Amino acid sequence: MFQGSMVALITPMTLSGEADIEALEALVAFHLDSNTDAIVAMGTTGESATFSHKDHRAIVKQIIKFVGGKIPVIAGTGSNSTTEALALTQAAKDDGADGVLLVSPYYNKPPQEGLYQHHKLIAGKVAIPQMLYNVPGRTASDMLPETVERLSKISNIVAIKEASGSLERAKEVMDRCGDSIDVISGDDAIAMDMILMGGKGNISVTANVAPAQMYEMCKAAAEGDRAKAESFNTPLLDLHSKLFVEANPIPVKWVMHKMGYGSNTVRLPLVPLAEEYHPELVGAMESAGIKSKV
Numbered sequence: 323m324f325q326g327s328m329v330a331l332i333t334p335m336t337l338s339g340e341a342d343i344e345a346l347e348a349l350v351a352f353h354l355d356s357n358t359d360a361i362v363a364m365g366t367t368g369e370s371a372t373f374s375h376k377d378h379r380a381i382v383k384q385i386i387k388f389v390g391g392k393i394p395v396i397a398g399t400g401s402n403s404t405t406e407a408l409a410l411t412q413a414a415k416d417d418g419a420d421g422v423l424l425v426s427p428y429y430n431k432p433p434q435e436g437l438y439q440h441h442k443l444i445a446g447k448v449a450i451p452q453m454l455y456n457v458p459g460r461t462a463s464d465m466l467p468e469t470v471e472r473l474s475k476i477s478n479i480v481a482i483k484e485a486s487g488s489l490e491r492a493k494e495v496m497d498r499c500g501d502s503i504d505v506i507s508g509d510d511a512i513a514m515d516m517i518l519m520g521g522k523g524n525i526s527v528t529a530n531v532a533p534a535q536m537y538e539m540c541k542a543a544a545e546g547d548r549a550k551a552e553s554f555n556t557p558l559l560d561l562h563s564k565l566f567v568e569a570n571p572i573p574v575k576w577v578m579h580k581m582g583y584g585s586n587t588v589r590l591p592l593v594p595l596a597e598e599y600h601p602e603l604v605g606a607m608e609s610a611g612i613k614s615k616v
Contacts, residue, residue, distance in 0.1 A: 323451055323480045323504065324394060324421060325522040326359030327540040329529040330367035332571055333381060334584025341381050345584035350388040356533035358393065361385060362423055362525055365398035366460065367571045372589035375410065383417045400425030400455060404440050411448045421451040423483060428461035434469045445476045452478055457485040457508060467494045474503035483508040483525050489515055496520050510562040514555045517543035528561050530574050531581070532610050560606040567599045577603055582615040
């Protein structure tokens with residue numbers, strides 16, 4: 323259902339830390355012009371953790387409005403509170419999102435049965451396509467393949483963003499679940515290889531910066547053309563790495579500011595990119611052919 327190059331969209335901000343709606347509109351237009359296949363709104367990269375539910379919903383609605391039905395919008399609606407995740411998921415459906423992305427509950431470290439019951443309840447109550455999101459490096463909660471297999475039998479759980487960083491884990495999920503759930507990469511560094519072995523796409527931080535290149539890479543990989551995919555991916559390898567020299571989205575917000583999309587503001591407890599990393603990001607931009615406007 324959801325495939326190709328899906329951008330984990332930043333939330334451009336003013337210097338005061340409010341959402342910069344003018345920059346957001348320009349950013350959505352940039353992705354529409356660059357063939358981005360879908361937009362993931364208010365996920366980790368969008369700094370959802372520091373926005374109120376009211377503002378979270380308002381930003382998702384703005385993105386849906388700017389997209390105008392041209393490509394799918396997937397709203398980040400996860401929480402470590404099942405009640406909150408349910409409310410955000412219902413709001414996303416009501417506001418016209420095409421699907422939702424539900425990160426595994428973080429901090430409270432639920433057992434596998436808790437993960438299963440959490441997602442089963444939300445899927446049962448909100449009739450919208452739902453994507454699981456396994457990112458144990460952030461959540462301290464690793465959704466195991468056998469749990470994914472159980473959840474894949476629920477009709478509106480259609481995909482998993484697998485961000486454990488392991489191709490072996492992704493392959494196990496594919497083998498267990500077959501066609502009952504799509505496996506999406508959540509790690510730019512291994513996205514090409516994951517798609518070549520059967521993944522359906524990539525939810526990407528790099529796509530904020532280089533959307534056209536990421537689209538072409540994902541398309542070529544989906545067609546099984548490794549050489550063509552590598553021709554687009556190789557110039558981006560430095561970006562794949564350097565966009566994580568500090569916690570995401572600190573580096574990508576700095577790069578997007580340099581490209582002219584909003585300020586370099588991130589919300590506390592995050593802080594702007596340390597000056598020592600600026601030359602590394604400039605070098606990665608140059609390697610990818612990305613020009614600075616600031």
